[in-house]
Amino acid sequence: MLNDELNDEWSGWLLNRRHGGDAAQAARVQATVDGYVERVLEGAALTPNMVMADIGSGEGVVAWRAIERAGPGLQVVLTDISAPLLRYARERARALGVAGQCRFVECGAERLEGLESASLDVVTSRSALAYVADKPAALAEMFRVLKPGGRISLGEPVFRDEAQAACAMRQMLECGGAGNALLALMHKWKAAQFPDTEAAMAASPIASYSERDLLRLAQQAGFAGLHMELHMDVRPNEVTDWAVFCATSPHPWAPGLGEIMEREFTPEERAVFEAALRPEVEAGRLTTASRMVFLTAGKPDNRG
Ligand SMILES: C[S@@+](CC[C@H](N)C(=O)[O-])C[C@H]1O[C@@H](n2cnc3c(N)ncnc32)[C@H](O)[C@@H]1O
Numbered sequence: 001m002l003n004d005e006l007n008d009e010w011s012g013w014l015l016n017r018r019h020g021g022d023a024a025q026a027a028r029v030q031a032t033v034d035g036y037v038e039r040v041l042e043g044a045a046l047t048p049n050m051v052m053a054d055i056g057s058g059e060g061v062v063a064w065r066a067i068e069r070a071g072p073g074l075q076v077v078l079t080d081i082s083a084p085l086l087r088y089a090r091e092r093a094r095a096l097g098v099a100g101q102c103r104f105v106e107c108g109a110e111r112l113e114g115l116e117s118a119s120l121d122v123v124t125s126r127s128a129l130a131y132v133a134d135k136p137a138a139l140a141e142m143f144r145v146l147k148p149g150g151r152i153s154l155g156e157p158v159f160r161d162e163a164q165a166a167c168a169m170r171q172m173l174e175c176g177g178a179g180n181a182l183l184a185l186m187h188k189w190k191a192a193q194f195p196d197t198e199a200a201m202a203a204s205p206i207a208s209y210s211e212r213d214l215l216r217l218a219q220q221a222g223f224a225g226l227h228m229e230l231h232m233d234v235r236p237n238e239v240t241d242w243a244v245f246c247a248t249s250p251h252p253w254a255p256g257l258g259e260i261m262e263r264e265f266t267p268e269e270r271a272v273f274e275a276a277l278r279p280e281v282e283a284g285r286l287t288t289a290s291r292m293v294f295l296t297a298g299k300p301d302n303r304g
Pocket of ligand 1: 252
């Protein structure tokens with residue numbers, strides 16, 4: 001891994017902070033992501049010789065699996081705003097022997113520069129639209145680059161509940177709970193990772209939308225035949241190693257608990273918090289929730 005890959009907020013998270021640098025956790029995360037990718041590609045309904053674009057392609061996981069599923073006739077355009085990730089994906093494509101089927105374009109989802117209008121059969125995006133501030137612009141661009149009859153298949157996390165929990169903690173502290181030291185520390189932790197006021201939620205790309213908003217925005221962009229599914233899983237947190245728990249973070253913009261404690265807690269607060277939380281983590285008593293929205297839709301073919 002190169003230094004600029006680690007320093008880039010996107011690749012630094014995908015390649016390290018997502019799993020805290022722990023091989024076992026990396027394997028568990030990969031298995032979960034693989035499931036999401038399969039779901040997105042089922043929705044894409046690929047056939048051989050299609051041209052697809054994956055927006056916010058990251059390491060290229062959607063692209064590689066799409067090529068495996070659809071075969072050597074599939075052409076894939078990988079777009080991303082992160083130059084280090086595009087470089088990483090380009091090297092992976094070479095190593096996998098699929099570079100001839102791939103094109104790499106550095107651009108934001110809001111403006112798909114270099115992608116011609118009505119040139120693609122399928123547009124996919126997995127956990128990338130979530131981070132785009134102007135989602136209507138991104139969906140309008142997906143609509144523009146698709147051929148009539150083409151389709152989108154998206155799989156995005158929904159973080160509203162985490163933000164609402166952080167808001168609730170803030171409200172409890174403001175309404176007489178200030179004496180609750182553990183609650184104050186929990187709030188410090190969660191507020192460093194998610195917006196904790198209604199205004200901050202509205203301004204945050206990751207917390208300003210629900211699954212229903214994505215459906216509505218896609219419809220407003222002109223898509224038809226929309227189908228949305230919300231998958232929610234609540235299960236025991238599989239990370240039971242305290243160091244790994246402190247090193248992982250839930251999304252690219254969130255620091256891990258270790259960094260938050262280092263930056264925002266006094267040494268006494270750190271000791272209190274660790275004494276309370278660490279036994280819960282190590283006993284596997286914490287739960288973790290994931291919410292993923294899967295959306296498929298088509299660009300109407302009005303050519304009669
Ligand atoms: C959580 S990662 C997901 C990567 C990949 N889609 C996957 O499924 O593993 C988010 C990706 O979105 C990209 N990204 C963030 N903001 C973007 C934007 N405005 N336009 C395009 N890509 C963006 C990041 O560089 C990163 O690769």
